[in-house]
Amino acid sequence: MNLSATTRPLAAACAFFCLAGTGAHASGPGTTAANFLKIPVGARGTALGGALTAAAGGADAVFYNPAGLGLGSAPELSYAYNNYFSGISQQWLAFALPAGKNAWGAGFNYLSVKPFASYDAADNRTGDVSAYDAAVYLGYARQLRTGLSLFSSARLGVSVKYIRQELDSQSAAGYGAGAGLLLAGPRGLTLGFGAENLAASSLAFDGSGARPARIFKAGAAWEIKGAPLSALLSADVNFPEDGASYVSAGVENTLYNLLALRAGYSSFGDISNGLNFGLGLVLPRGAGREVRLDYSYGATYDLGAVHKFAVSCRFGAPRAVAKAAPAGAPPKTPDEEFAGLLEDLYGVNGEKAGAAAEALAASKNPRAMDHFAALLSSGKTEWKLTALRGLEACPGPQAPLMLEAALRDQETQVRKAAARALAACGTQAQLPRLQEALKLEDSEEVKGALIEALGGIQGR
Numbered sequence: 526m527n528l529s530a531t532t533r534p535l536a537a538a539c540a541f542f543c544l545a546g547t548g549a550h551a552s553g554p555g556t557t558a559a560n561f562l563k564i565p566v567g568a569r570g571t572a573l574g575g576a577l578t579a580a581a582g583g584a585d586a587v588f589y590n591p592a593g594l595g596l597g598s599a600p601e602l603s604y605a606y607n608n609y610f611s612g613i614s615q616q617w618l619a620f621a622l623p624a625g626k627n628a629w630g631a632g633f634n635y636l637s638v639k640p641f642a643s644y645d646a647a648d649n650r651t652g653d654v655s656a657y658d659a660a661v662y663l664g665y666a667r668q669l670r671t672g673l674s675l676f677s678s679a680r681l682g683v684s685v686k687y688i689r690q691e692l693d694s695q696s697a698a699g700y701g702a703g704a705g706l707l708l709a710g711p712r713g714l715t716l717g718f719g720a721e722n723l724a725a726s727s728l729a730f731d732g733s734g735a736r737p738a739r740i741f742k743a744g745a746a747w748e749i750k751g752a753p754l755s756a757l758l759s760a761d762v763n764f765p766e767d768g769a770s771y772v773s774a775g776v777e778n779t780l781y782n783l784l785a786l787r788a789g790y791s792s793f794g795d796i797s798n799g800l801n802f803g804l805g806l807v808l809p810r811g812a813g814r815e816v817r818l819d820y821s822y823g824a825t826y827d828l829g830a831v832h833k834f835a836v837s838c839r840f841g842a843p844r845a846v847a848k849a850a851p852a853g854a855p856p857k858t859p860d861e862e863f864a865g866l867l868e869d870l871y872g873v874n875g876e877k878a879g880a881a882a883e884a885l886a887a888s889k890n891p892r893a894m895d896h897f898a899a900l901l902s903s904g905k906t907e908w909k910l911t912a913l914r915g916l917e918a919c920p921g922p923q924a925p926l927m928l929e930a931a932l933r934d935q936e937t938q939v940r941k942a943a944a945r946a947l948a949a950c951g952t953q954a955q956l957p958r959l960q961e962a963l964k965l966e967d968s969e970e971v972k973g974a975l976i977e978a979l980g981g982i983q984g985r
Contacts, residue, residue, distance in 0.1 A: 572803025573775025574789025
């Protein structure tokens with residue numbers, strides 16, 4: 526089939542497909558390729574207006590800002606289905622694997638249109654035509670120390686993607702590469718910067734083709750943690766090379782770390798008011814998994830509603846282990862001992878959990894640090910305190926660095942516990958961070974613990 530011979534129905538479908546590829550927004554069709562890459566993926570990101578440059582984390586970060594891949598503390602798998610305009614659907618599958626200061630991610634973005642009738646130049650029916658757009662993402666992120674007093678921690682990420690578009694028997698393929706940066710500031714403030722398609726190839730169905738548009742973006746996010754309610758405020762400014770700049774913003778309120786209500790806005794486009802709404806629900810944890818369900822809703826002026834559904838699974842908790850072996854049974858292997866300690870670590874008995882944390886630290890098993898990191902990012906105060914108890918007993922340089930990061934926690938008792946742990950295991954390298962934390966601290970109780978830590982380290 527020669528695309529130049531495509532008649533009215535096919536041309537109309539192509540135009541509609543391009544419209545869908547811009548995320549229901551018009552921005553200079555025909556000037557760039559692979560406009561489907563502009564559609565926000567995932568239900569959470571869509572509900573927040575796509576404003577995730579500074580708030581991206583977990584598996585979806587490979588799309589929004591690869592630097593956020595390392596923000597998760599455990600492997601995460603995410604899938605989303607987008608019930609788009611009539612006959613068009615989008616699917617998104619992503620995976621993130623954090624490992625200490627490094628993190629890797631992968632994603633698959635697939636937009637398809639139902640087969641539609643095609644005709645020849647004489648208006649005779651020739652059959653059906655199908656079309657799809659797809660992109661495969663690979664990303665990498667690493668945590669860095671900046672040496673700055675205000676933004677002491679940074680994450681740098683890069684991503685590449687292979688792009689393929691197909692319309693009937695014609696296809697085009699190419700690649701794009703981008704980068705992102707996250708700067709972690711005090712009191713839950715994060716700044717984010719991203720550049721999409723910095724390097725890209727042309728995609729050509731016929732002729733010279735066009736390349737995906739470069740997009741530069743900057744964002745800020747402020748996370749306010751509390752009990753029982755926590756909140757996230759995020760905002761982005763985007764500068765695409767093929768259209769006018771636009772802003773997006775979102776707000777998320779989470780109750781008891783279980784139920785999230787979201788709203789977002791984007792000024793990108795002219796066929797909807799740019800408003801989106803959504804919710805998220807964390808299912809009861811079990812069998813080593815945390816499962817979250819997300820939904821988002823948006824409306825267009827003439828093309829109906831857009832619904833997105835997503836499910837994500839975080840594999841951060843221990844697997845279930847068998848009961849203790851009866852008397853006379855052979856001694857447990859190191860892996861069995863480790864699994865038993867994990868069962869206590871994540872259990873409901875606080876004293877058992879603390880003792881398990883200390884035992885894990887004493888075991889010098891490198892996997893223990895991953896579980897301490899998972900506890901610190903869990904949102905549960907008792908788990909955070911358990912992790913700090915274990916980190917205080919951990920040998921090596923990594924534990925003091927994790928305790929430094931805990932000094933920025935929103936909860937007073939967590940900051941106090943982190944300072945006291947540093948008093949016991951901190952080194953001269955932690956003095957600048959402790960002095961910075963003392964200047965920014967509002968709680969007199971935490972200030973006392975920070976002063977105690979400074980004195981303890983300086984006296985050694």
